[in-house]
Amino acid sequence: MGSIDANPAAFAAFGAAGVDDGFQPLNAEDVRSYLHKSVDFIYDYYKNVESLPVLPGVEPGYLRRLLQSVPPTSSAPFDIAMKEVREAVVPGMTHWASPNFFAFFPSTNSAAAIAGELIASAMNTVGFTWQANPAATEMEVLALDWLAQLLRLPASFMNRTAGGRGTGGGVILGTTSEAMLVTLVSARDAALRRIGSDGVAGITRLTVYAADQTHSTFFKACRLAGFDPANIKSIPTGADTDYGLDPAKLLEIMEADVAAGLVPTYICATVGTTSSNAVDPVGAIADVAAVACICPEFRHHLDGVERVDSISMSPHKWLMTCLDCTCLWVRDTHRLTDSLETNPEYLKNDASESGTVTDLKDMQVGVGRRFRGLKLWMVMRTYGSAKLQEHIRSDVAMAKMFEESVRADDRFEVVVPRNFALVCFRIKPQGAMTEEDAEEANRELMERLNRTGKAYLAHTAIGGKFVLRFAVGSSLQEERHVRSAWELIKKTTTEIIKGEM
Amino acid sequence: MGSIDANPAAFAAFGAAGVDDGFQPLNAEDVRSYLHKSVDFIYDYYKNVESLPVLPGVEPGYLRRLLQSVPPTSSAPFDIAMKEVREAVVPGMTHWASPNFFAFFPSTNSAAAIAGELIASAMNTVGFTWQANPAATEMEVLALDWLAQLLRLPASFMNRTAGGRGTGGGVILGTTSEAMLVTLVSARDAALRRIGSDGVAGITRLTVYAADQTHSTFFKACRLAGFDPANIKSIPTGADTDYGLDPAKLLEIMEADVAAGLVPTYICATVGTTSSNAVDPVGAIADVAAVACICPEFRHHLDGVERVDSISMSPHKWLMTCLDCTCLWVRDTHRLTDSLETNPEYLKNDASESGTVTDLKDMQVGVGRRFRGLKLWMVMRTYGSAKLQEHIRSDVAMAKMFEESVRADDRFEVVVPRNFALVCFRIKPQGAMTEEDAEEANRELMERLNRTGKAYLAHTAIGGKFVLRFAVGSSLQEERHVRSAWELIKKTTTEIIKGEM
The missing domain is CATH 3.90.1150.10 (Aspartate Aminotransferase, domain 1)
Structure with a gap:
């Protein structure tokens, strides 16, 4: 049997290293130098962005005519990349940061959010389980609970673990589309279990509903989840309801579907549609896209939220948090994890098995995840709800x-x-x-x-x-x-x- | 009819502003100050991370005992948030940046990548269409083509527009799971169209295959896309093939499925499994997870890639690019966009309609997307392939x-x-x-x-x-x-x- 020093061969192997440590891409001095240069660039960018054309006048393919098309073999000083960003990238950008940008919805941002994102990028942790980064998981849960309080969401949407007060929980995702997809899949699987013996073929009986003003990504998410295009019901709206969903019309269509043997599975309501900011007045069912509800005078748009199963909203839209940051809250986390949990051997750990922690990988599409809670927390921590x-x-x-x-x-x-x-x-x-x-x-x-x-x-x-x-x-x-x-x-x-x- | 100055009421309305411009969360001076403080923090973090415990000794719920559980109403100096990060967040972190981290796969990083991510966060554009940020779309396409060249992928995977040379294309996604999901959905829809009259119920006949060593997220992605759990075939592997997929065994199972009236739809092969780094030797079908193939001596693991439909690999794993950055290349972009394209009125624009540009929203789950091409390009531009x-x-x-x-x-x-x-x-x-x-x-x-x-x-x-x-x-x-x-x-x-x- 071996012992501590019974393996001279091992030492010899290490001794004859031949490993070249010369390339240190994360050297602290380089990091500091590159980042200070980037900060100077960003300062100049914000100072000048107002004078830049909001929409660039470039033609398709412009960038490839300015930059080399073959990847370089040799290293280059960071200043070369920065020069190319200034001369080739900036002139081809649509400047979402410009104060003259009035298109789509703005992607709002703040000093605190960029700082939070920067620090998270440098720490570069992958918090798929609580154990893989307890601070990231707990800060995400805390930031979601803070924001739920600002929105005056019912306690049933608060996090159920780690000292939380409620039975539900939340997760930060990349886009509203992902929030729709995971909740659609969870509703689909629950409905398939309810109707029983058909297995996945039962999907032909499941129906979903949304106003015709709902963002197209909802209809795409339904198709990703495998719903029958014929069963994805786009409810017509008109000027009589200011293009909001008419609950009476919805009920009528759902009743006809039930009579035809179909199974209504999911209704998507929007507070502030992308097209025209219409408000679906469906108290019982709200997919919440309107950050404005952190202001008491707008909160009535969320009335009835205590009767919905899930809510999402995106601080990357109007809460000064840089992309990407979509918050999803659900009343019962098990309905999500029933569809989304994985438990491979290499991710097993005592904390997960104790049932006392939240493993956020089980509430999203993928496994890997960034430390997005940090920037959201920093925005609320630094500016406070009054300023927001x-x-x-x-x-x-x-x-x-x-x-x-x-x-x-x-x-x-x-x-x-x-x-x-x-x-x-x-x-x-x-x-x-x-x-x-x-x-x-x-x-x-x-x-x-x-x-x-x-x-x-x-x-x-x-x-x-x-x-x-x-x-x-x-x-x-x-x-x-x-x-x-x-x-x-x-x-x-x-x-x-x-x-x- | 009105004219330029026929509307005194409008001027009056603006004159009586009452709008408080006092809160400027993106003030350039604040951005510079917060970011310089963050850079100093990061410098100290990298200098000290080696001496910090890699896994923290905290108990579930530790963070809520250290930080306030109610969102603050008032603003606070940024230094307060930074103090709480130092005192409450850092001690609860699993330090993926530590040189003593040997778990999972490392999340590699570099000065150039963090700088690219920082600049992208500050620009904060949403490049869903080419028009929404031409520079971001074209840089993403260029970075993908560079990386494809380093991997010596066939020209058929190169981008088909914007001066590209091939007929295929690529997209940067958040995780490998998303790459699996979008290609699974595209294969599912193509198979459903092929088998014809059954509509979505035809999914009960579609089968997918992967070695039992394949990451669990593949099986989850199959369930998200609605495949029947019974038709998601996990092929047993053993020591005889070093835990790689045995092509003979795969063929045998597929032939039996075809004989039983099932429709093989998708095979996932992995070069370097998460569990043990096993290599599936399926030349014809490779879901490429191994960045190592940028080195000629490892490239043979990709032999046969000219016969696959799609390939993905994640620079956030081993190519010194901070999270998140998964590259997906496909031979025929239409097979993806057939399933993933949306075309709402508010995103219509001349460039999209001309067919000369790539709208990357149509190759991913969501609509919104960050400027992730910048960091990947910066890594290759600054370090060069020899250093990588x-x-x-x-x-x-x-x-x-x-x-x-x-x-x-x-x-x-x-x-x-x-x-x-x-x-x-x-x-x-x-x-x-x-x-x-x-x-x-x-x-x-x-x-x-x-x-x-x-x-x-x-x-x-x-x-x-x-x-x-x-x-x-x-x-x-x-x-x-x-x-x-x-x-x-x-x-x-x-x-x-x-x-x-």
């Missing part, structure tokens, strides 16, 4: 002023009532303009505005009409940017209408 | 030396031949020890090692035996750390065996 509410109110106030300006100019109409910080408007038919002319004028308005580089707006279709979307809330945005954009919109509209008439 | 290969060879050389030391000590056995930088070993039965005693001794060895805080090893089960996994490659690791860990293993084994005998 103030920020949302300021965005809503700016959108309200913009809306009032649009309403006061009789060339325009506000197409749906503004609920939060999105204004949906268009040039209305006037003078000799037909409805077709107006459609063309609105398309032309958006294209001309975006070509100036001084503003970027997106569009949607509401009631079959082409409508411009003016989304307020980019983190660097101030009143003067909204005011300038409105001046540009008026001036461009005058040019277009003169040309038309 | 050198790094992998150095890790393999250290693992080889460790393996030789284990083999030279007759108390141990190497359970499966080492392929890359993972050594699977155990204390073998010796003296009066039974097989059960040896099992117990190995568990005890792992627990005692991990309790010291001086090393962290994980385990797996191979052929029914409890086996320790020694994974070399953490970015700060040098030969001396491997040597110290081996000394600790020998010393601890002597103590255990003395107690046993």
Whole structure:
């Protein structure tokens, strides 16, 4: 039998190393130097982003003409990469950080969030189980409980372990799509178990429901989970409900489905749709996308949340947390883990087996996961709820002023009532303009505005009409940017209408 | 009709602002100050991480006892959050960055990757379509093409647009699980279309295959995609093929399935399994998990890749790129987009409609996506392929030396031949020890090692035996750390065996 020093061969092997330690990609001095250079770049970027064209004027394939297409063999100073970022990347970017960005929804951000993300990237832990990084798991749970308190979610959505107070739990995912997918799969599996003997073929009987204004990613998530396209029911909405889901119409369709032997499995309700910020008034069922509900005056949109099974919202949208950060809360974590738990030998550990900890890998698609709780916690810890509410109110106030300006100019109409910080408007038919002319004028308005580089707006279709979307809330945005954009919109509209008439 | 200055009401509305611009969470000065503080913290962290216990000794719920459980209302200086990170977070972390981390697979990292991630977090763009950030889309495509060249993938996997040379394409996803899920869904939908009239009920006939050593997340991804658990075939492996998939056995099972009217839909092959780094020798079908193949001497493990439909590998594992970064290449992007494309009105734009650009949202689960191409490009741009290969060879050389030391000590056995930088070993039965005693001794060895805080090893089960996994490659690791860990293993084994005998 061997003993401590009975293996001279082993020592010899190590002695004859031949291992080259010369390449140290994580050397602390290099890390500090590269990061300080990056911070200087970021400072300059924020100082200048307002003057950059929001939408770049590049053609497809532009980058490959500027950068080498073959991977380099030799090392290069970090300054070379930074030079190429300045000269080739920045000119081809759509600047979401620009205060002149009014398209889609803004991706808000903050100093605290970037710092949290940076530190998490450097620590670079993979917290799939509690044991794999207890601090990351517990901070994620804490941040979710904090945010649940700001949203005044029922205690049943609070975390059930680690000193939590409730029976439910939460997880941070990458996108709302993933939150939809995991809850759809969990609802699907529970329904299949309920209907029994058909096995997976039973899926042909399962139905899901959402308003036609629901984000397209919901319908994609349903297809990923294997639902029959014919059973994914898109409920028509109209101006009579401000494009929100009509509960009476939903009930009618569900009752007909039940009568036909189908099994209603999942309803998705949205508070603030992407298209027009419509609010689905389904108290009993809410897929919550509206960060604004941390403000008491908007919280009524979540009334009835105590009767839903799951809720998600994305701090990377309006809570100044850089991508990606989608929060999902569920009332009963077992309904998720029944579908998503894995337990391979190499991840087994005493803490998991004790049942006293949360292993967040069992509430998401993958196994690996970043330390995303840190940035979310840092945002709330540093700014406090009062400032977060103030920020949302300021965005809503700016959108309200913009809306009032649009309403006061009789060339325009506000197409749906503004609920939060999105204004949906268009040039209305006037003078000799037909409805077709107006459609063309609105398309032309958006294209001309975006070509100036001084503003970027997106569009949607509401009631079959082409409508411009003016989304307020980019983190660097101030009143003067909204005011300038409105001046540009008026001036461009005058040019277009003169040309038309 | 209105005109530029015909709307005094609009000006009045803006004039009576009442909007509070006082809270500026993305103020450039604050960003610079918070980030410099974070960089100093990271520098200290890397300087000290070697002396911190790799696994923390905290109990479940520890964090909630140290931090406030109610979200703060008021703002606090950033230094307060940093103080809590130092005092409450760091002591509860499992330090994946520690050079004494030998568990799972390391999450490698580098100065260039962290810098790329930081800059991407600050730019915070959402590149779902080419138009939404041309630079991000084109850099992702370029980085994937560079890496494909390093792996010597066939040109058919190169990007088909933006000046690319091939007909295929790639996308960066968050995890291998997502790569499995999107390719499984695409294969499922194509098979359902092929078999025709059954609709989604046809899924009961679709079968998928993988070796029993395949990561558990594959079986989970199959369930997410709705496959029948009975049709997810886990092919037994054994010591005769070093736990790699036996192509003859696979063929036999598939032929029996076809004879029974089933439809083989997907085979997953792994180069370097998580459990033991086994290599599935299925030239025709390779789900590539082995970054090592950027070194010519390991490339033969990918032979036959020209006949597979998709390949994925994760630079966040061994290519010094911080989480998350999984690369997926496919030969025919339409097979993915057929299942994953969405086209809502608010994302329509001329570039997408021209068909000349790649909209990466159509090759992933969600819509939103970070600018992950930047860090991957920065790693290759800054270090160059020669250094990346050198790094992998150095890790393999250290693992080889460790393996030789284990083999030279007759108390141990190497359970499966080492392929890359993972050594699977155990204390073998010796003296009066039974097989059960040896099992117990190995568990005890792992627990005692991990309790010291001086090393962290994980385990797996191979052929029914409890086996320790020694994974070399953490970015700060040098030969001396491997040597110290081996000394600790020998010393601890002597103590255990003395107690046993």
